[in-house]
Amino acid sequence: MxxxxxxxxxxxxxxxxxxxxxxxxxxxxxxxxxxxxxxxxxxxxxxxxxxxxxxxxxxxxxxxxxxxxxxxxxxxxxxxxxxxxxxxxxxxxxxxxxxxxxxxxxxxxxxxxxxxxxxxxxxxxxxxxxxxxxxxxxxxxxxxxxxxxxxxxxxxxxxxxxxxxxxxxxxxxxxxxxxxxxxxxxxxxxxxxxxxxxxxRQRAPLAISAAIRAVNAVYCEGINGFETEIQEFGKRFGNEDFNEGVSAFLEKRAPVFKGR
The missing domain is CATH 3.90.226.10 (2-enoyl-CoA Hydratase; Chain A, domain 1)
Structure with missing residues (x-):
C-alpha cells in the first residue's frame, strides 16, 4: 500500500x-x-x-x-x-x-x-x-x-x-x-x-513479546494473568535466546539475541 x-x-x-x-x-x-x-x-x-x-x-x-x-x-x-x-x-x-x-x-x-x-x-x-x-x-x-x-x-x-x-x-x-x-x-x-x-531492542525479542502478553492479561476478562505468566515463563526455557542469555551472563558478555 x-x-x-x-x-x-x-x-x-x-x-x-x-x-x-x-x-x-x-x-x-x-x-x-x-x-x-x-x-x-x-x-x-x-x-x-x-x-x-x-x-x-x-x-x-x-x-x-x-x-x-x-x-x-x-x-x-x-x-x-x-x-x-x-x-x-x-x-x-x-x-x-x-x-x-x-x-x-x-x-x-x-x-x-x-x-x-x-x-x-x-x-x-x-x-x-x-x-x-x-x-x-x-x-x-x-x-x-x-x-x-x-x-x-x-x-x-x-x-x-x-x-x-x-x-x-x-x-x-x-x-x-x-x-x-x-x-x-x-x-x-x-x-x-x-x-x-x-x-x-537489545533484549530477547521472544521474551519481550511474552512480557506484553502477560502484562495485557491483567485486563483480559476470564484470563488468569498469573497462569499466563507461568506458561510464558516456561516457554522461554525451550528457545535459543534463553540459552544465549544464560551463556552471556555466565561468560560476562553482552548477549546476541536472534529471536529464536
Whole structure:
C-alpha cells in the first residue's frame, strides 16, 4: 500500500510512523486509520522491525482527535461499525502487538489521538503537550477504547472526571497521574524515545513479546494473568535466546539475541 496520510521508515530496527496531516492537526480520518491498520499488520510479520515509534507531524499535534466532518451524518449503526472496526484493526492491534509501540506525544493528543497513545505500551510526552478526551462536547463518548484504557491507567475517579468534564490536562499532570511514562523537553522527545526503544531492542525479542502478553492479561476478562505468566515463563526455557542469555551472563558478555 502507498501511504498518503502517514510517513514510515525503518532505522536501527525501529519503525518510525508519523501521522502526516499537519494542516488538519493530524486528525484521524478513515483513510489514515486504514493506512495505520496496514502498517501495524506489517509490523507483526517483519523481521526488520523490533519496535515502533509513533508520533505526529509538526510541533502542534500528536493527533488532535478524529476527523469530525467524516462522521457528522452517521446513523447509530454506522457509528458502532466505525468504532468496532477501528478498535479491532488499529487500537487493539497496537495493544496486542508482539512488538512494543511507543507513542511520542509531541503536541495535542485529544479524543482518538489520546486513545491511540493509550493503546501503545509506553508513552512519552513533550512538556508542551496537552491531553484530553473531549467527546462529550460533541454529544459522544470515546469510541476507540478511551473509557477502558484511561480507567486502567489512571483509575476510575480520574478517568470519569477527565471524560465528563472534557478538560485537557498538561503533560506534567499526565505524568503525575500515570497517563504518560515521562515528560521531556520538546526538542528531546524523539531522542529520549529512541533511547528507550534501543534498550528494548537489545533484549530477547521472544521474551519481550511474552512480557506484553502477560502484562495485557491483567485486563483480559476470564484470563488468569498469573497462569499466563507461568506458561510464558516456561516457554522461554525451550528457545535459543534463553540459552544465549544464560551463556552471556555466565561468560560476562553482552548477549546476541536472534529471536529464536
Amino acid at each position: 502507498i501511504y498518503q496520510n502517514i510517513l514510515t521508515g525503518i532505522k536501527n530496527e525501529i519503525l518510525y510512523i508519523t501521522i502526516n496531516r499537519e494542516k488538519k492537526l493530524n486528525a484521524l480520518n478513515k483513510d489514515t486509520l486504514t493506512e495505520l491498520a496496514d502498517v501495524i499488520a506489517f509490523v507483526q510479520t517483519s523481521d526488520e522491525v523490533k519496535a515502533v515509534l509513533l508520533t505526529g507531524a509538526g510541533e502542534k499535534a500528536f493527533v488532535a482527535g478524529a476527523d469530525i466532518s467524516e462522521f457528522s451524518s452517521y446513523t447509530a449503526e454506522q457509528g458502532e461499525a466505525l468504532a468496532r472496526n477501528g478498535q479491532i484493526t488499529v487500537f487493539d492491534a497496537i495493544e496486542n502487538s508482539s512488538k512494543p509501540f511507543l507513542a511520542a506525544i509531541n503536541g495535542f493528543a485529544l479524543g482518538g489521538g489520546l486513545e491511540l497513545a493509550m493503546a501503545c505500551h509506553i508513552r512519552l510526552a513533550a512538556d508542551t503537550a496537552k491531553l484530553g478526551l473531549p467527546e462529550v462536547t460533541l454529544g459522544l463518548i470515546p469510541g476507540y477504547g478511551g473509557t477502558q484504557r484511561l480507567t486502567q491507567l489512571v483509575g476510575k475517579g480520574r478517568a470519569a472526571e477527565m471524560i465528563m468534564t472534557a478538560e485537557m490536562i498538561t503533560a506534567e499532570r499526565a505524568e503525575k497521574i500515570g497517563l504518560v511514562n515521562h515528560v521531556v523537553a520538546a526538542g528531546d522527545l524523539i531522542s529520549r524515545s529512541e533511547e528507550i526503544l534501543n534498550k528494548i
